[in-house]
Amino acid sequence: MSVARRPRLMTLALAAMACAVSACSAYQPAPKSFQQAAIQPYRLDSGDRLRVTVFEQAGLSNTYTVDQAGYVALPLIGQVAARGQTLPALEGTIAARLKQGFLRDPDVTIEVDRYRPVFVMGEVGRPGQYAYVPGMTAQNAVAIAGGFTPRGNQRDVDITRKVNAQVLTGRTSIASPVLAGDTIYVRERLF
CATH class of the missing domain: 3.10.560.10 (Outer membrane lipoprotein wza domain like)
Structure with missing residues (x-):
């Protein structure tokens, strides 16, 4: 390798290292x-599995998974939007839907069974x-x-x-x- 090419290769190598280092700081x-x-507070999303308990309603109490569209399908009331909801908010939504002609005063609790x-x-x-x-x-x-x-x-x-x-x-x-x-x-x- 000629002596004249060495400085040019060193310059290119240093430029490449400078680019690599600057890329690190580009995060x-x-x-x-x-x-x-x-x-x-924890926000629900697709893939969460929930343990829903409706007091004194064994047929409604079960584990349900939030589907890809962000809904939970429950007996009697069907699809309930869960994506982005907190657990207390979803409890209130399910209780309100059950109150519309199915149960007089539903007591709903929800726990995350699997995140x-x-x-x-x-x-x-x-x-x-x-x-x-x-x-x-x-x-x-x-x-x-x-x-x-x-x-x-x-x-x-x-x-x-x-x-x-x-x-x-x-x-x-x-x-x-x-x-x-x-x-x-x-x-x-x-x-």
């Missing part, structure tokens, strides 16, 4: 609404879909997915989350809380 930090979603899963991708041992547990952090999700690969960035992760019917992605620390339905992506570290 979007998690917006404020993203973090606030973790402290809000929708979280998805862990990127530089982890076993990428895939995993059960969500309340209080889960990104680090817990990565551990369940087989831990970091040797190339995995262990400082922060990218989380994609639905907030107010809008899908947002933000970079957060591995200690950040995870919500049901989140997608956690572990990037490859540079060095």
